[in-house]
Amino acid sequence: MPGDPVIDIHEGSAAARAALVGLDGKPGVSKPDSILTVDNVVRRFGGMTAVSVDHLEVQRGVITALIGPNGAGKTTFFNLITGFDKPSSAPRLIGGPKAGEAAKWEFNGTPLGMTGAAKVAKQGMVRTFQLTKALARMTVMDNMLLGARDQPGENLFISLIKPLWAAREKEVHAKAEELLQRFKLYEKKDDLAASLSGGQKKLLEMARALMSDPTMIMLDEPMAGVNPALTQSLLGHIQALRDDGMTVLFVEHDMHMVRHISDWVVVMAEGRVVAEGPPGDVMEDQAVIDAYLGAHHNTDLGDDSLLTDEVAEELAKEISEEDANTEGEKK
Amino acid sequence: MNELMTTLNAILASALSPGTAALAIAAIGLNIHFGYTGLLNMGQAGFMLIGAYAFAISIIGGLPLILAVIIALAAAVLFALVLGVPTLKLRGDYLAIVTISAAEIIRMVGRSSLLTNITGGSNGLVGNSYRGPFTDLSFLGDGQSGFGPWNYDNTGSDGWWIRLVAWALVALFSVMVFLLMRSPWGRVLRGIREDEDAVRALGKNVYSYKMQALILGGVLGAVAGVVYILPASLQADSMGRSMTFFIWTALLLGGAATIFGPILGAIVFFALRLLVQGLAGQFVPASIMTSQQTEQFSWILIGVTLMLIVIFRPQGILGNKKELSFNAR
Numbered sequence: 044m045p046g047d048p049v050i051d052i053h054e055g056s057a058a059a060r061a062a063l064v065g066l067d068g069k070p071g072v073s074k075p076d077s078i079l080t081v082d083n084v085v086r087r088f089g090g091m092t093a094v095s096v097d098h099l100e101v102q103r104g105v106i107t108a109l110i111g112p113n114g115a116g117k118t119t120f121f122n123l124i125t126g127f128d129k130p131s132s133a134p135r136l137i138g139g140p141k142a143g144e145a146a147k148w149e150f151n152g153t154p155l156g157m158t159g160a161a162k163v164a165k166q167g168m169v170r171t172f173q174l175t176k177a178l179a180r181m182t183v184m185d186n187m188l189l190g191a192r193d194q195p196g197e198n199l200f201i202s203l204i205k206p207l208w209a210a211r212e213k214e215v216h217a218k219a220e221e222l223l224q225r226f227k228l229y230e231k232k233d234d235l236a237a238s239l240s241g242g243q244k245k246l247l248e249m250a251r252a253l254m255s256d257p258t259m260i261m262l263d264e265p266m267a268g269v270n271p272a273l274t275q276s277l278l279g280h281i282q283a284l285r286d287d288g289m290t291v292l293f294v295e296h297d298m299h300m301v302r303h304i305s306d307w308v309v310v311m312a313e314g315r316v317v318a319e320g321p322p323g324d325v326m327e328d329q330a331v332i333d334a335y336l337g338a339h340h341n342t343d344l345g346d347d348s349l350l351t352d353e354v355a356e357e358l359a360k361e362i363s364e365e366d367a368n369t370e371g372e373k374k
Numbered sequence: 375m376n377e378l379m380t381t382l383n384a385i386l387a388s389a390l391s392p393g394t395a396a397l398a399i400a401a402i403g404l405n406i407h408f409g410y411t412g413l414l415n416m417g418q419a420g421f422m423l424i425g426a427y428a429f430a431i432s433i434i435g436g437l438p439l440i441l442a443v444i445i446a447l448a449a450a451v452l453f454a455l456v457l458g459v460p461t462l463k464l465r466g467d468y469l470a471i472v473t474i475s476a477a478e479i480i481r482m483v484g485r486s487s488l489l490t491n492i493t494g495g496s497n498g499l500v501g502n503s504y505r506g507p508f509t510d511l512s513f514l515g516d517g518q519s520g521f522g523p524w525n526y527d528n529t530g531s532d533g534w535w536i537r538l539v540a541w542a543l544v545a546l547f548s549v550m551v552f553l554l555m556r557s558p559w560g561r562v563l564r565g566i567r568e569d570e571d572a573v574r575a576l577g578k579n580v581y582s583y584k585m586q587a588l589i590l591g592g593v594l595g596a597v598a599g600v601v602y603i604l605p606a607s608l609q610a611d612s613m614g615r616s617m618t619f620f621i622w623t624a625l626l627l628g629g630a631a632t633i634f635g636p637i638l639g640a641i642v643f644f645a646l647r648l649l650v651q652g653l654a655g656q657f658v659p660a661s662i663m664t665s666q667q668t669e670q671f672s673w674i675l676i677g678v679t680l681m682l683i684v685i686f687r688p689q690g691i692l693g694n695k696k697e698l699s700f701n702a703r
């Protein structure tokens with residue numbers, strides 16, 4: 044929570060969060076130190092407008108949650124920002140939108156409007172996918188190694204001579220082992236990624252993204268299908284990343300989790316940003332409640348009574364039983 | 375019994391022939407495309423033809439051997455660029471369509487009567503017109519040598535010299551692929567084969583890697599084309615769709631995404647065909663099957679074998695069951 048003195052270890056991160064306190068929580072509000080600034084990003088599929096974000100800023104060094112009912116356009120928004128999709132409002136040579144209305148966004152001071160996905164990632168904005176993209180017929184370790192940057196051995200000519208890249212490979216390897224341990228995948232490191240469970244694939248994808256030391260990491264439903272016991276420790280890990288100065292933007296449906304770790308919440312509905320603010324305030328916002336109740340009635344917007352340990356344990360038990368069942372079916 | 379020996383002898387001889395080596399080299403190239411990168415190149419014979427024409431025409435034009443080889447390789451690079459630039463950003467099937475048609479175009483142009491002065495039209499170019507500089511390099515001297523059941527000219531048109539060079543190239547390229555695929559570069563290729571968006575999300579320039587793979591495999595195709603024509607003649611129709619099909623069969627038979635798969639596949643491919651042909655010729659009376667029909671029968675059997683492999687052993691003879699590599703995307 045903003046201003047909570049217990050978990051503040053690093054001054055920078057604490058300052059970044061403190062700067063959010065007292066901000067007016069209206070959609071598109073400007074942040075004191077914005078790492079990502081998005082303008083006029085519109086994406087239409089046929090006649091349907093999936094995303095229409097006029098202005099959004101993401102504060103550097105904090106955890107921002109992007110929430111909203113299914114179909115709100117969160118994944119599409121991620122795709123647009125990271126270069127996997129192109130806005131309908133992108134500037135064009137002929138017949139594009141009017142100047143000032145064209146899509147533009149800036150990451151860490153660099154305009155990204157026409158940048159391909161690989162370049163976006165190289166700039167330090169690395170994402171994961173809602174539908175996991177584990178590289179199935181490669182080992183877990185190879186998946187991880189692929190994530191690292193600055194590998195001389197990835198050059199065709201250098202790759203032929205092992206001594207030229209062996210040193211870097213060793214570094215990368217050590218780093219991968221450390222991350223795998225943290226994500227409880229170390230024992231699986233020599234197995235093919237195809238053999239992992241759904242939750243483990245999510246973890247692998249997140250760990251792989253972290254191999255590149257991103258400036259900002261964008262996680263699309265990172266905890267979907269992950270064992271709740273592990274979720275707790277990963278949330279701690281995400282907070283630690285933030286405390287080390289990483290910016291985190293994540294999509295999540297679980298309101299408890301959003302409440303628990305995010306410093307700022309952005310709410311999307313029908314493609315638009317309908318509200319933003321600190322988690323506590325946003326959950327009470329009428330626009331947010333409307334947006335959610337429109338989609339699914341029994342969503343509980345972070346009722347604190349549900350956060351008790353008993354309930355969490357019960358949930359954990361239910362899910363691990365389910366996991367056990369599905370594992371059993373697979374065999 | 376005697377006939378069986380003849381068949382076995384023919385099989386062994388063809389297993390060692392420069393043609394088999396050429397098929398193996400082309401399959402090693404296709405392995406870089408398909409086995410490691412997941413590129414569906416349906417026109418590997420087109421690369422062979424490009425290399426063969428570039429080489430033969432350069433030599434006939436009076437250029438030295440080394441320059442002719444460089445031109446053949448450069449032509450393959452250019453061909454790969456022409457095919458890759460418009461298609462590698464699109465879904466995989468586009469490359470398949472473009473490569474199959476481009477290879478056909480090369481063949482049609484090569485055999486067209488308009489170019490008879492240069493390419494020899496549908497008659498092609500005779501081996502003697504371009505073989506000279508290559509055989510001149512031989513240090514094996516004149517005369518014949520025997521080795522086991524084989525007896526060939528040391529240097530002549532289809533002798534030990536071309537065999538030596540052809541299989542040395544097979545070895546060289548196998549080592550090269552081994553070195554490449556154990557490296558981080560090979561890791562990126564395999565990542566692209568699995569899911570190119572995931573690799574893109576990790577900041578790798580997927581387009582550039584796919585292009586590198588297409589060029590490298592295509593260049594091997596061109597080398598294969600040169601090796602293929604050196605002991606024989608250059609005829610456009612000998613490197614058409616069926617050649618592409620043989621290369622695919624050899625690769626899938628031996629095992630894609632393995633180092634020795636393409637080589638073993640090429641050898642087994644020829645051996646199997648000759649074995650079927652030989653056995654059928656020996657044991658099936660001519661009243662049921664003429665020798666021409668036995669040849670057709672052997673081709674049919676090859677086709678059936680390919681189907682059976684894809685269905686029952688998609689990883690090929692050498693492939694890793696876990697990393698089974700027949701999944702076209």
Ligand SMILES: Nc1ncnc2c1ncn2[C@@H]1O[C@H](COP(=O)(O)OP(=O)(O)O)[C@@H](O)[C@H]1O
Pocket residue numbers: 088093111112113114115116117118119120
């Ligand atoms: N490629 C596509 N073609 C057509 N419609 C799409 C496509 N991708 C997303 N949509 C639509 O856009 C809307 C937003 O989808 P999405 O971004 O996946 O939502 P969220 O991630 O918030 O659940 C949905 O109505 C979805 O059906």
Ligand SMILES: [Mg+2]
Pocket residue numbers: 117118119173
């Ligand atoms: Mg989504």
